[in-house]
């Protein structure tokens with residue numbers, strides 16, 4: 001048996017591979033050999049560690065020291081100092097933002113300290129390509145238990161009692177879904193996994209599939225036993241090549257080891273699993289559309305009922321669960337429903353993974369107990385807004401189906417019910433933080449562009465309705481908004497929600513509704529005052545230098561691409577409005593906050609199409 | 617891989633135990649080999665190799681080994697510090713491969729420090 005005194009768990013998730021893991025690994029290997037340490041210290045490639053913004057990252061065991069932003073150049077020094085001489089190498093450690101001191105231990109870094117890992121229990125802990133390492137962390141023991149010691153009813157009961165709700169967006173109780181399908185009588189049933197992950201900016205499911213593919217497979221075997229399915233499909237978008245590769249390898253190893261296929265673990269239970277590659281259409285994440293897609297048809301939703309539990313894939317009873325839902329099944333089987341309920345709230349039990357991005361210091365993947373206040377995720381774990389002197393404005397939850405939550409609601413607990421009350425949704429877990437320089441009308445426009453583009457076109461309210469709303473938002477941002485637009489948007493939203501066929505159309509108005517609800521004054525100032533106060537909509541703002549605050553440092557002048565700023569050094573500068581193209585670079589460049597954003601100076605009445613001809 | 621039984625799952629888990637003891641923490645003992653320039657010059661690398669061999673042969677899994685810088689007592693290198701949970705750490709000096717093997721058996725496994733090789737008892741722990 002090989003014996004090592006230290007393990008280096010180097011992240012090989014998509015983020016870190018992009019920032020340099022392959023080269024770092026080569027150098028690390030060479031340096032360990034050079035120092036004669038190759039037999040003592042082992043390099044293990046893991047899935048995403050979660051702190052992607054700091055990549056490539058590496059965790060050293062048994063010391064539990066966390067290194068970040070590894071570069072090929074620093075590796076020789078790191079190997080000599082830490083691995084040969086035992087002096088942890090400060091230069092590559094995470095630095096405390098305020099005090100600038102290095103924080104050596106992973107669990108002392110605030111980003112990690114407040115997280116509780118259930119879904120991501122094996123992240124950065126095991127080599128995702130090793131079945132043995134997964135088994136070492138209690139892997140497939142739950143499968144053994146479910147297949148040999150539990151009845152279908154037992155399994156469904158423990159999942160129901162645990163209060164686990166689907167993590168794919170809607171939050172439907174998983175135990176109940178399994179129960180419906182188990183009651184359907186048919187010669188063939190299907191257990192399906194949704195790895196489509198279509199929300200822009202979301203990467204929770206990708207990380208689970210990459211870091212711990214067996215946890216998903218195990219959840220599927222147990223689900224299959226619960227509903228009586230002998231076949232399964234994991235639907236993954238083709239844009240996730242690493243996830244596909246690791247899942248396929250995991251499936252192959254399971255087949256070889258008899259954990260998939262016939263008579264699993266001598267229990268008499270058969271389950272065959274395959275991967276289906278999706279082409280990356282958002283609507284194919286919707287359950288009925290996903291099933292059509294697997295059947296080789298165009299991915300379009302169909303009306304429910306019949307629900308998939310009765311007529312799903314190939315018109316056979318089917319259950320579709322999200323990746324994150326499935327990754328939690330094995331621990332619930334092992335530890336029980338009560339254990340699962342020790343975290344979270346009565347109606348929202350357990351933990352949830354969020355992909356934290358936007359104007360925030362610590363970008364990455366975080367897993368927290370449900371019921372934690374939003375503010376704690378954003379400030380304690382995320383470290384707050386990433387730019388100095390900028391204020392928080394809103395956080396967008398739930399992607400294109402979700403909404404924006406303002407500062408005054410940050411203390412609400414993150415549960416399905418409380419988030420729904422704000423008009424946003426927990427959704428699949430995308431969390432985009434926005435600072436004061438964000439225009440909320442443009443934000444709504446961004447999401448509508450996405451949904452209008454991704455609408456499958458089957459039903460009119462969604463196909464035409466999203467387009468009409470998008471055109472109105474474009475007009476408002478150009479300065480062609482009209483009185484009454486806000487009311488029209490609200491009316492249209494109501495109709496689209498009421499009459500769309502699937503979740504895409506039913507949730508598409510959410511970004512508009514929440515931005516009107518919390519930031520109506522921004523819509524009004526766009527429409528009435530031709531003023532985008534954040535200075536994002538270039539037709540609706542003008543830039544001015546406040547002479548009292550200007551120190552004459554010249555930063556704005558040097559950065560201006562159209563030579564629209566004049567002024568002598570150390571004296572207040574001035575913007576020549578005729579030359580200014582509202583590119584906003586002076587606003588971003590000024591260290592003293594001397595640039596002011598005022599309403600546009602262009603004549604508002606002129607239609608923009610003609611206007612463009614004049615100004616160019 | 618042959619088809620697994622439930623008993624095999626448990627066997628695989630046992631076999632991996634050493635690796636995961638390293639990653640999951642909860643070790644009973646820690647041996648630190650001092651690897652400053654002085655230590656390396658005096659033969660600390662050989663001490664580490666001997667130690668690793670002993671651990672491997674004994675199949676002991678709750679002991680971790682690590683390195684650290686110069687212990688500040690360069691004349692007595694190579695040195696190691698042995699820390700057993702809930703006991704004061706013991707520093708040994710002037711080591712040879714034979715001595716470290718003896719220390720491993722008596723102290724790390726047996727729990728009894730070897731006084732004749734010990735330099736100091738009870739410096740600060742690094743647990």
Ligand SMILES: Cc1cc2nc3c(=O)[nH]c(=O)nc-3n(C[C@H](O)[C@H](O)[C@H](O)COP(=O)(O)O)c2cc1C
Pocket residue numbers: 165166167168169170171172174194195196197198199282283284285286287288320321322323325326428502503504
């Ligand atoms: C437009 C649309 C897109 C969706 N995209 C996804 C997705 O990418 N991943 C996912 O798991 N669920 C997605 N869903 C939700 C699925 O329809 C389904 O509810 C979910 O996969 C069920 O799994 P769960 O019960 O484990 O949450 C989407 C729904 C809609 C309406």
Ligand code: FES
Pocket residue numbers: 011012013014015016017047048049050051052053055056057
């Ligand atoms: S990919 Fe390495 S931390 Fe996410």
